[in-house]
Amino acid sequence: MVGFKSLAAAIAIIPLVFSHPGENVEAMKAEMIKRNEQHAAATRSLSQCQDSPQASALKARSAARRAAKVTELRQKRGITTRSLSHQKRDLTALESWTLQSHNMSSEAYTLDTPEATIFGSNNTCALVPETTIGPYYVTGESIRSNITEGQAGVPMHIELQFVDMNTCEPIPEIFADVWHCNATGVYSGIDTSEGEGGLNSTFLRGVQSSDEEGVAAFDSLFPGHYDSRITHFHLVVQTNVTLQENSTYTGGKTLHVGQVYFEDALVEAVEATTPYNTNTIEFTTWEVDGWMLEEATNDYDPFVEYVQLSDNLDDGLLAWITVAIDLSSDHSTNLTAAAHYYSTGGVAVSGSSKGLPPSNPNAS
Template sequence: MVFFKSLVAVMATISLVAAHPGDSVEAIKREMAMRNTQHAAATRSLSQCQNSAEALALKQRAAARRAAKVKELRAKRGLTTESLSHQKRDLTSLEYYTTVNHNESAALGYTLDTPEATIFGSNNTCALVPETTIGPYYVTGEYIRSNITEGQAGVPMHIELQFVDTNTCEPVSEVLADVWHCNSTGVYSGIDTSEGEGGLNSTFLRGVQASDEEGVASFDTLFPGHYDDRITHFHLVVQTNATLLPNDTYTGGTTLHVGQIYFEDALVEAVEATTPYNTNTIAFTTWEVDGWMLEEATTDYDPFVEYVQLSDNLEDGLLAWITVALDLSSNHSSNLTAAAHYYSTGGVAVSGSSKGLPPSNPNAS
């Protein structure tokens, strides 16, 4: 079930840029040294269980679930064509460390009669480790909900996050996946408009879901846009033992994971050519100069989602999926910093800096 593809080794002499504007280069370097150690440990654990009967059965169930979801999404959109567009990637060919143009695999056409295991069987696994720098746009108090679009325009994306135990490869249920990303023109909700963002009382493209018995938390959202100094990405925090509140938010808990998920060049470029992504006036940042993406690329894990287009027309939408391996003994709550807190009465910015620590009960009404 766990499937790793190799990435080209990072050049030792690469010059890092900040993860987000204002982040410390030295902090990034320290964090990446820690990542290398944790990646190696996670890989050893996963390799011992990836071919177990339980892990293989989980993979088969995942393929069936994704096939059913595609049919459901196509029906909702009234799609009647008999083809899907399936992007299969060869990550060993993404030599973005030494070239500007990446070697991308071509799209493979499939009919709806193609065996589901062929199309949906891949379970790329991110043995992602927590980041010391969470970035400046984390907001506490987001709603527990599966649809986070709130009328934002862009390419529809249903994303499935499947969580597995690093040590057993078994699904992890009842953890909270807290996600957020920018809109098609690079704007984040929950952040003051004085910083060029959507405003403290906005909540678009943010939400929380609990994983089910298969370890799955899913969201209906849009494909992210881009903003200053970062390649297209999707933020994820995973919490366990949190307390659900009457106002459909949560508080407390232990942070198992803080990470980012990425999308291959071919897909990003195709989406960026559509409206309204092509109206974004912020300069696009490539892999070569995105410090986080370069330093996260190791042979130990694959940070890219797998996906299918629901039709040959990209604007009809995507189903994307990725498996995230969790170390259930970890506790990275101290790594969380917030730019703002969203209460029942509205959003409140953290005083002084986007790196301020959240209060002990940030979601309380």
């Protein structure tokens, strides 16, 4: 997998990346400038509260929670080795954030290492909305924490912690709606004519409400890759939703639409395992992933922190990221669903098999 030699080189190829038929390159460039301004504003807000006693206390509680979760997951999977992992990150420069390792399971760490040392990083991201939600958003997904549904792959427990970007306080009772492809690049909820899992499939999709610590956590699998995209998973954050009796939700105000990524070393290690290595879709590098390029700013680290539960990657990962939210935002107009899932099954959105606006058929 190849990293960027420089940010300038990455930006230089953006017109090539985005120049699909029907796409407005200039509009996307304008949106990127707007996003960068939002990043800067959010970063300034966070810098004013991130060292407060409340923020420090939250960080300490988060470290303790993550350490406890690792112990729980290891016990559940019968892992008895003392070392968390001996994997070390060895990358060529990918620019700013990719120069920083997000692998917290250094070979110098054991289960006796102080929890704050391993799990203390909040890796706070001033996330702002994507220019597109992507072609595979499905409404009506179940409120649940385990979204694996028997899919094969590297187990991943991922913790999303939401904080108010103006106060650095945790945000309870907001809803995180997540989805990603399986190990071989297939999405659930989308018609099989598109090569996906089918309208009535629901694997690797789910919704969780954040708790009093602002945490929404999922038991999932490490995502695979699909055509023209680097490894990632999708996230929509909603508030003021209406809960339904069938454990789903409707309505609400959209606070955030985004994507979360994983560093090269981890992706490369996972892609070498089964069933990821049976994926016949060509792997896409950073240079040709237009949406990741769009997020290349000096203020935004899009990568999760993580630890391996043992030396064996098949035993799984604990991953975490802290998402800074602007509670005054409303990005509901950014949502374009490919399908709606009802108690009677999935229904594709009319006008496009992927639910995409006709003027932007290649968004992903």
